Amino acid sequence: MPLDWGAAMLSWQADSIKGFLLHLVLLSTAWETGSGQLQYSISEESQHGTFVGRIAQDLGLEVSELVPRMFRLVSKDRKDYLEVNVQNGILFVNSRIDREELCAASVVCMIHLEALVDKPLRVFHVEVEILDINDNAPVFPLIEKHFAIAESSIRDAQFPLEGASDADTNANSLLTYKLSPNAHFTLAVTENYEHSASLFLVLKKPLDREESTVHHLLLTATDGGQPQLTGTVQLVIKVLDANDNPPAFNQSIYKVQLFENSDSGLLAISLNVTDLDEGANKEVSYISSSFSPPNGKEKFVLDQETGEIHVKGSIDFEDRNFYEIQVEAKDKGNPPLSGHCKVLIEVLDVNDNAPEVTVSSLSVPVPENSSPGTVVALISISDRDSGANGQVTCSLWPPGLPFKLTSTFKNYYSLVLAEPLDREQVAEYSLVLIAQDQGDPPLTASSSVVVPISDMNDNAPTFAQPSYTVFVRENNPPGAHIFTVSASDPDVAENALVSYWLDEKLWPLSSYISVHSESGKLYALQPLDYEELKLLEFQVRAKDAGLPSLCGNVTVQVFVLDENDNAPAVSGLAEDTPIQVKVPVAAGHLVGKIHALDGDSGYNAWLRYELYDASSGPWRVGLYSGEISTTRALDESEGSNIQSLLVLVKDHGKPVLSTTATFSVSLVASAQAVQSDAHLSRMGGSRKPLADTANLYLIIAICSVSSLFLLVILVYVALRCQSEEKEAMMYGPGTATLVCASEVGSWSYSNRHSHILAGVSGEAGAKSDLMVFSPNIPVLAENGKELVPNAVGQVSCSNSF
Structure with missing residues (x-):
C-alpha cells in the first residue's frame, strides 16, 4: 500500500511539472506574438543591485540619450522594487521582493512597469516575472492534533487529517506526506479537488484499549523545492470504548x-x-x-x-x-x-467596481502649429472586476474635437492631435475621458482634461479698410495731427503688439509726414502749400512683434485743401503810358481791359473788378471781365484831358484779398486816332468800331450766362444737393465723394483725382461750383455727420449767390 501511494505521488508530480513547463512555453509564445514589449524574470529575495536586464539596449535606446530624454520607470503599484541605472541602461533590483507578499498564491507573479522617455514622448511596457524560490516550509494548522478513536473501530476506518499549507507556488508547493512507522495506522492521500488534497489516517489493525490507550504519531509534510523543506504535526490518538x-x-x-x-x-x-x-x-x-x-x-x-x-x-x-x-x-x-x-x-464576481481612469504625462499647452499625431497625454484604465466585468473601453467626449484616442497597449491609450489647431478660433479645449466596462449593467468612470492652446504668430496685422482719404487745409501748423490709422491682430501678447511706419519706397516722405510707431497717429511735419502740392499718396505698414514678424499695409491719400492766401496780381499794365481815346465817342465804348491773376484756386481765385471811386468820371469796369468802358458819350470839348482810374481787384476768398491797379486814359482829338487805335490794340483793345465790339461782348456774355445757368440747373436736378459746407476740413472713410468748396470758386486738383462739373459763369453774378472725388472712403463734415450718397453713389452739393 505505501509503495503504490508513493509511485502515484511521483507520477502526479511529474505530470504537474510537465503541465507547468507547457504553461510557461505557451505563455512565452503568447507574449512574443501579442505584446511586442519587454519581459524579464528575476528570482524573489534577490539582493539589491542584482542584474535584471539591459533595458536600454532591448528598447533600442542609446545609453547616452537616457538622461537628456528623461528616461524614467513608473510602477503600477508605485513601489520601487526595480530601478534603472541611467549611466549604463541596466535594470537592477532596488529593494527586497517577497513573491508571497506581492502576489499571494498566484501562479504567475508579474511587476508591470512603464518606461517613459520625452522628446518625443514614448512609452514602453515592461513586465518582470518574479520567480518563486523555496523559501517557505510547509505549515500545519496545529502543532499537535488530538484524536479519540473507539476501540471498536473497524479495519480500514478513515479519520480525516488537516493537510499542511505552503506559501510557495508550483513545484515548491507540491507536498508529499509521510507518517512515522507504527503498527496500527497508515496514511492515505486523495486528490479530490484542485485546491487541496484530503488526508486520512487509516486504521489497518484494530485497536485494543487494554493494550494501549494512547498512540503518538508524527506526520511530516515535504515540499518539492530544492532544497526540500518540511513541516510536522504531532498526532495524539486516544483509544475509546463503546x-x-x-x-x-x-x-x-x-x-x-x-x-x-x-x-x-x-x-x-x-x-x-x-x-x-x-x-x-x-x-x-x-x-x-x-x-x-x-x-x-x-x-x-x-x-x-x-x-x-x-x-x-x-x-x-x-x-x-x-x-x-x-x-x-x-x-x-x-x-x-x-x-x-x-x-x-x-x-x-458581480460588476460592483467602476473603471478607473488615470491621466499621466499631460503635455500642455499645445502649440497651435502642432502637427496631427502629436501626443498630448498618456491614459491608463483599470477595473478590479474580472471577466466581462473587467473589460473596459475608453472613449472621448464631446465628439467633433480635434483629438482622438489611440490604443497603445491593453488598457493603455494615447491622446493625440487629430486635426490642425487654430487658437484664434478656440483657445482651450475641455475633454472628458469616459471608461465603460462590459458588465451588466455597465459601469462608467470619467476624467476631465483641459488642453489650452498656445499662440503662434500666424496672423498679420490688418486694417479695417484697404485705403483712407484725408483732407487737410494748407498752411497747417507744423506737427499737426491729421489722421490716425489702426490695425488689429487676433494673436496675443507680443504676437499682437503692432508698430507702424511709412513705406518710402516710391518717394521720400520724411519731410512731409510722420507716423507714431505705437499709436498710428499721422502728423504733418511742415505746413502744406496747395499751390505746390495737392496730393500725398503713401502706404503705412503695420508690423507685429512676433518671431518671425508679419506685416500689413494700408494706402493713405492726403488731399491738400486751398486757403485764400494769395492776393490777385495785375499783369500787362504800363502805368506810365496812358490810353489815348479819340473823342467824340459814344456811351459803352471799350477803352481797355485789366488782366489779373490769383495763385489760389476755385473761389479763392475768382476775381472781380471795381472802380475805387465809381462816382468820378464817365467810366465803368466790368465786374468779372475787367473791361473798362464809357458810361456816357464824350465830345471834343473834353479832349486833352488825362484821367487816372484806380481799379480795385478782389477775389472771392474769405477773408477777401485784393490789389489795386491804376489805369490812365488820355482823351485826344480825332487827328490822334491812329495813335489811339495802335495803343488800344497793344493794351487789349480792338480796331473794330466801338458799337460792334460792345455788341459782340454782350452776345458772348448772354450766351455764356444762359449756357451756364442751364448747366447748373441740370446738375442741380441730377445730384440733388442737400447741404452746403463752408470752409470744411473733411477726412474719413467712404466711397465716391462729392465735395462743395465754398460760396464762390471751386477747388481744382490734378485730373487723376478730381473732375470739375461746373465752372465760373460770366458777369451773370450766379455760380454753382461742383467737384467730385473718387477715394475709397466716405467724407465727414466738420460736425461729424456723414454725407449720404445718392442713387448713383455720389454726394452732391451746390452754392449760389
Missing part, C-alpha cells in the same frame, strides 16, 4: 457558489448527517473545526444544532474568491463519535 457508529455525512466534500456582496444571513448550505446509534449516541452537534483562509470565520457562521452555514460578513470577490471550511459532526455518545466533511465555497 459508541460504535460515528455520524456520517452524505458527502465528504460540498461545493457552494455565492455571488459577492450577498446579504448577511443568507443560507449558503445546510449539512445533514446520519448516525445508526440510538439515544444520546445519535444526537449530533456541528463544529467548524477550521477555516481557510482564517478570516473565513468572519464571513460565515455554522449553526451547531442544524448544520446550516450562513453568510455573516461582507463577501468581496476582489478580496478573496474561495473559502474552505472543515466541519465536524459529533454525537453525544460516551465516548462521542464524529464524522467530517469539507465545504468549498466559491465566490462569483
